[in-house]
Amino acid sequence: xxxxxxxxxxxxxxxVGGIFLWNQRLNFEVTDSQPPIPAATQRVxxxxxxxxxxxxxxxxxxxxxxxxxxxxxxxxxTVTKQWNLTLNEVQYATITPPPNNASGNTFLYGHYRPEVxxxxxxxxxxxxxxxxTTNGHTFTYQLAQINVVSPTDDSLFAYQxxxxxxxxxCTGLFFQNRQLFVFNLVGAV
Amino acid sequence: MYGQVLGSSTVVGTGAILLPNTGGNVPxxxxxxxxxxxxxxxxxxxxxxxxxxKAFKA
Numbered sequence: 001x002x003x004x005x006x007x008x009x010x011x012x013x014x015x016v017g018g019i020f021l022w023n024q025r026l027n028f029e030v031t032d033s034q035p036p037i038p039a040a041t042q043r044v045x046x047x048x049x050x051x052x053x054x055x056x057x058x059x060x061x062x063x064x065x066x067x068x069x070x071x072x073x074x075x076x077x078t079v080t081k082q083w084n085l086t087l088n089e090v091q092y093a094t095i096t097p098p099p100n101n102a103s104g105n106t107f108l109y110g111h112y113r114p115e116v117x118x119x120x121x122x123x124x125x126x127x128x129x130x131x132x133t134t135n136g137h138t139f140t141y142q143l144a145q146i147n148v149v150s151p152t153d154d155s156l157f158a159y160q161x162x163x164x165x166x167x168x169x170c171t172g173l174f175f176q177n178r179q180l181f182v183f184n185l186v187g188a189v
Numbered sequence: 190m191y192g193q194v195l196g197s198s199t200v201v202g203t204g205a206i207l208l209p210n211t212g213g214n215v216p217x218x219x220x221x222x223x224x225x226x227x228x229x230x231x232x233x234x235x236x237x238x239x240x241x242x243k244a245f246k247a
Contacts, residue, residue: 004238011231021217021221022225025213025221026214028213085209085210093209111211154205157206169211170210170212173218175212176212
């Protein structure tokens, strides 16, 4: 009987340990302090030619989710094929156009963590996202579609058209997919 | 998925740029699931054997 109780205790310890590992799996960030990125690839999408309003994004808020998060720059390392990623902030992919009212796809991404975008999947079509910039502009977007794509689907970087915002976080049991929330611009001041 | 993709660059549209991994650590996820499953199996079999032993004694 004692042996069985010890076995049961081992099982409990393993379960507790597994739950601990499960909670720790999101605690990682990628920092590339010296990204060897050729300049030619840093701005794949051309900056909007006729932009009347544009700026460096510094905050995104989604009122329907009671979410407001700071934005920092996100860089792509062409050698490691990794993006810098922090635990508590949203990254603006600097290879895409900044928020503007002329054209292009502004790309933001953030960790699937409670502090960032773990609850983003709860957003409904038609919900608004408000992006503010360091030079005082406010861009209001409306969610138009939600897509799940593979990590190799880079078509968003080739987008040329009316100004949109794409926000990404990961999805899937092993985070094997990327969930893209595509917003249309509805206002800029 | 983007209706107006033009693919004007030599870099994009070829899978050259991977989308950011905004999820978690995959090995840690596998380890967590494995540990929980193995732990649950051990706990379950232990409990079944304890109950069976008590029932047999009774």
